[in-house]
Amino acid sequence: MTAILNLENVHAYYGAAHILHGLGLSVSAGERVALIGRNGVGKTTVVNTILGLAQMKAGAVSFGRRQISRLRPYMAAKHGISVVPQGRCIVANLTVEENLLLGAANGRKGHWDVPKIYKLFPILQERAHTPGTALSGGQQQMLAVGRALMANPDLLLLDEPTEGLAPVIVDQLADIFNLVADQGTALLLIEQNMSLVARVAHRYLAMSKGAIVARGGVVNSREGLDDLESHVMV
Numbered sequence: 001m002t003a004i005l006n007l008e009n010v011h012a013y014y015g016a017a018h019i020l021h022g023l024g025l026s027v028s029a030g031e032r033v034a035l036i037g038r039n040g041v042g043k044t045t046v047v048n049t050i051l052g053l054a055q056m057k058a059g060a061v062s063f064g065r066r067q068i069s070r071l072r073p074y075m076a077a078k079h080g081i082s083v084v085p086q087g088r089c090i091v092a093n094l095t096v097e098e099n100l101l102l103g104a105a106n107g108r109k110g111h112w113d114v115p116k117i118y119k120l121f122p123i124l125q126e127r128a129h130t131p132g133t134a135l136s137g138g139q140q141q142m143l144a145v146g147r148a149l150m151a152n153p154d155l156l157l158l159d160e161p162t163e164g165l166a167p168v169i170v171d172q173l174a175d176i177f178n179l180v181a182d183q184g185t186a187l188l189l190i191e192q193n194m195s196l197v198a199r200v201a202h203r204y205l206a207m208s209k210g211a212i213v214a215r216g217g218v219v220n221s222r223e224g225l226d227d228l229e230s231h232v233m234v
């Protein structure tokens with residue numbers, strides 16, 4: 001399989017704080033990869049480095065055939081990378097529909113448009129003209145996923161997308177992530193809920209102290225879950 005995302009020997013910083021220590025990873029076209037590890041090991045910093053939000057002082061990031069080591073964050077969608085950020089980042093003074101349209105602003109043409117997102121999440125159509133931040137937590141997460149899909153990405157970065165959500169919403173999102181991946185979009189899923197990881201990802205990368213320390217296939221069984229959980233236990 002061809003790697004679409006490749007990070008090699010990445011050293012990333014916030015100011016003087018050295019967070020990623022020679023991290024390497026790759027994701028192939030259409031692949032479903034989970035990035036797991038305890039709180040604070042640097043998972044979000046991987047996303048921030050890909051998006052050009054953390055300072056990379058050594059190493060390389062490429063997407064497709066393009067070096068994106070000096071990516072401007074607003075250019076990511078144009079290159080085919082979308083993010084569902086931790087905490088959702090719904091824009092408060094925009095309606096649900098305006099938040100969705102924001103996702104398409106720098107994006108590409110493709111399968112996803114507003115009617116298709118409404119078909120995926122009918123509640124967003126019902127609340128189309130409501131301020132985005134007036135939605136419940138689960139609905140806001142649907143909006144964040146819908147907004148990311150509006151850019152028609154080749155790679156979707158999901159940063160703890162089920163944090164704080166009720167199990168019924170987590171189940172619904174798992175089905176949606178699988179559907180999106182079935183249509184060919186690669187997923188890099190950062191997640192603390194290992195049952196969700198087991199339902200969605202085919203492969204995992206485990207982080208500790210700013211580097212990848214273990215990797216393997218994901219098996220959706222009791223033993224598979226124990227293996228995944230061993231990498232996130234405090």
Ligand SMILES: Nc1ncnc2c1ncn2[C@@H]1O[C@H](COP(=O)(O)OP(=O)(O)OP(=O)(O)O)[C@@H](O)[C@H]1O
Pocket residue numbers: 014017019037038039040041042043044045046086
């Ligand atoms: N803007 C920042 N400035 C300085 N340090 C930061 C900043 N953001 C995060 N850090 C630090 O970088 C380290 C890695 O944080 P990061 O958010 O990447 O971890 P994480 O694995 O995603 O954890 P979590 O699961 O808690 O989100 C932590 O020690 C954190 O305190």
